[in-house]
Amino acid sequence: MSDTLLLPRVTAGASAPRPRWDGMGFRPDVQGLRAIAVGLVLASHAGLPHTAGGYVGVDVFFVLSGFLITSLLVKEVFDTGRISIAGFYARRARRILPAASAVTVATAAGAWLFFPVTRLDAVLQDALAVIAYYVNYRFVAEQSEYLNADQMPSPFQQFWSLAVEEQFYVVWPLLLLALLLCVRRSPRRLVAAGIVFSAAIVAATLALSVLVTAQSQATAYYAAHTRAWELAAGAFLALILPQLKRLPQALAWLLGIGGLAAILASGLLYTETTPFPGYAALAPVLGTMAVIAAGSPPGRNPVSGLLGTGPFQFFGKISYSLYLWHWPVLVLAPLALDVEPTLRLNLVLLVATVGIAQLSYAWIEEPARNWKPLKTSSTAGIAAGLACALLSAALVLTLVHVFPKAERDGAGGAIAPVAASDLTAALQAGLETDTVPADIAPPLADIADDMPVVYPDGCHLEYEQTDLPDGCVYGDPDADTLVVLAGDSHAAQWFPALEALAEREGWKLLDRTKSSCTSALVHVGSTRTDGEYTECWEWKQHVADEIDELKPDLVVYGSTDNYGIIGADDPAQAWADGWTATLDRTTAAAAHTAVLTDTPWATGEAAPDCLALHQDDASRCLDENPYALNHLEFREAGRAAQEATDAQVIDTEPWFCIDDRCPLIVDGIAVYRDKHHISTPYSLYLTDVLGAALPDLS
Template structure:
């Protein structure tokens, strides 16, 4: 399957479930914007001092798309198949993640001293078990110290947070779907998700101030950002009914441009407050506004038209595997080649598009969209067991 073919399949398989009007090219483009902020921030670019908010954007997008998928299934069938859901997550996430972990371990074993290889191997074990965020927290105040800061797998904490959230959220959707009366599913889910998100946001504010890195890395303090995207997905029919044209359409376009401006300012203004905390509400709501604006279409004069441009969409399709590769590429370049300037690190991160393309072509596409694997949820779950076992075994062997 070609990369273009993978992109077309991904359109139908993922994003179409998150909106009321099918595939959302603007959301795909927004992924590229989030990735760009992350790359600039990780490289140390002086302009983007708070580019870590790109992770916040990814969290909101994920909450929007996955909640849309779950709710549409519940509305259509009256239930949620947990086996099918987790099998889809496995095919989407684990093969590429495992490929990058294995390649990183191989590169480390060939190029780095034994003690560095051992430390990276322990990180690989945590990444394989989807607990990288809690593994980093086990280092206490040194969680972003020199050893961890130079780990090529440190960014797997974001995958761990996402997968931990999705162990719980589908179960809640399933319970509400079984108990909700006819026509009240979205309302009941909105109440449940609003309560969950409010509690998570309160924990984020309190624990960021009192517990530092726990607020940054914990699933408890990040769940509300997925919830923000989920609440928007639940509100899509309401938004569509009230903003179909006229003043409503103007309001949506204005909200989109306002969200874009706020998000850009958030990325270039240095964070002088503990993060995420309450300040994370700003880029999170800006992202919600950008996605909400696209529910009215991406016509002339809308920010969605910019986000739907072909270059952004192409980068957005690769954003996941590119995100996986950019940190190993940068860290190994620093350790092996002695790269120090931010622009050189950024160049290496941009060059990571090459292994990203190869991973999409030879790993993600064949396994995610294989008729053999996708034929049953059981095969998808077996794929998850196999890929986890491979990375776990490699990590334990080198650790």
């Protein structure tokens, strides 16, 4: 049988027969590629050495999805002359939604049982986003948000790729249908037009992926518009399948070996620091395309033969369920067992997940896909998919609203500031705290939203913003005494105390803070791209110019010491020089200048999460996840430079630690809101302590 399009012989008086498309049938090599893809992902998530790049398994899945879906759609056009959108969505609903809904429900219930209340609301919102298939863009927003960077991973994290595929499935059949109408329902013309169209999508969205990866890697990683080229690459292969079937055997051998090598090499050589997807995604994508092409002609090649063996077929068969179940098992099981995750534990859990996936395949995937009432009616298939989604959403909403996990009363009334003379005793008592107070401030369930008012007011700037915001004046706007707070988020954490002082003392307080942007005049790297954080440099020039113009009575600087310096042979010296330049300029313009040293950082889990998990054993968090001074080389270099200027350097360590031990709860207050920011109530608690340390403005 020919591998090209077959045009049946036309007999006299007969209507023109429909062109024929052989399609691809069952491909053991494609099934085996699924096993490679899921194996890479599982190895990476388990923490196996040298497999950090296992995330490329998702790229393999994307190419396979584009190839398989387009193959089925094109065959349908050749067989029937049309594309049934309802039929397509019904098949996708039967294939995807039952298992996905089961995992969603089980994960939501597991999170409700075992996740800390500090993250539970966000996780259940992730579940709703999963059900609505926009969770990838929710993760874009979360990963782009600086204050979310150190949070526990969501047990729904794996669903982002499924959301990308579903978004592709919504659009791609409609585009093919539009093309079919444009070519007057000619299947052969549809293939020709589809080849050009898919190639254009690959080119355009690959370029977009490269551009966005350089600007915001989180967006490029999770977004559909930067991943579409990978699915379109698979679609392109499906459209040229007849040509692939005529590949010479020698070329098929080379493509198979080279393609598999490219997939495995990227999985083994890429790391968390690899700019991805962008150009780096070409290796796994082209590798997958090469392996698919190699398996298309008749005959066997070494790679297709390997992928067709039993183990690859078994894991390929259950790959969908295995991918869905493995991540919530890895995230939730250590919480349920109250143990730290380790490589050994993760491997044991993955073995257990294989059994769960096999059961899921046998009892959920296959029955839903093959149940006759759903197969024979598109309406029934779509209705079943909607029912799965609605039932899942109903359960999640029930957990949120009917069975809330934690009360949110917290400490009533205002925070009473501690006197400087009483702070040491309060810290010592904090070290001896064994249980989390029922009225802890802020409530642990709400601590993720505990941010100084300058954040919701838009006065604390995010990454892309560089212009000085209007307003941002607090305290007494008409006062003659002007105080400026400047720096990064470690300056903004002191805003509550400074605002309380400004209101009490009659100061005019101006906020000039920006995320991850130190006031030291030094070029720093971006936390979003591999290059310089140019928006920070531009911003602090504006702030310095404003201070020169306003000549404030006091400028208060705060900054973390955790920065990557750009273009410096000696980063610590560059850090010191940057502070010298900033403070020399500021002290010439302002009557007084003060610098607050950095606050402690977590050496392990964030305090709120740990306290939420161990409310009756808070001392465990103090012992296992202590906070301490960090980035000491920069801290010492910066402090030496600061003390050499006319600025007043205020050492904040005694406000947090005694004998190198830093309590997590002081006087019923949670000291930290995450791994390295203090809570708003604790900032207010230190109002008088800060006021006594600042220069006298009377």
